[in-house]
Amino acid sequence: MNRTNIPLIAVAVVAILLCLAFIVWGLGNLPEVSMGIHGWIALGLGTVVSVAVGGGLAAILIISRRNGYDEAAHQVFKDSEPDL
Template sequence: MRAVLLFAVFVALLAATAVFAYYGLAGPEEVALGVHGWTAMIIGVIFSILVGVGLMGLMFFSSRHGYDEPPQVRKDR
């Protein structure tokens, strides 16, 4: 019963978010983006995706090459 209630709450939140996004993007016409706005948005989205992909790639690279291992203390001194 608790899982069903939790699922219903998440579905309601998802629906509310979708309605809010629809009315926010398709609402008033006097707030429409021009060519420069769309260009800036597209460049921002592409740049954000590239940064995310680059950071994930660095994370996998450092994980496979041992850069994220804890330091080893040498006791031979």
């Protein structure tokens, strides 16, 4: 491990601990909150749809890059820029 990474890791650990402390404090100070079945269904569907859309877009990006569909756009950019 490089010595320059130690402060970064320390800041990340402190940030995670502060987030956890805020969650514990917040849950202790909230009034009793309950969510009905419709809320749980909406939460589940929203999570599944969000993950599916993100995964689909990532797959399209990877497939496009591997098949060379992006090369034409890069070539136009290279042709329009003068050499420095």
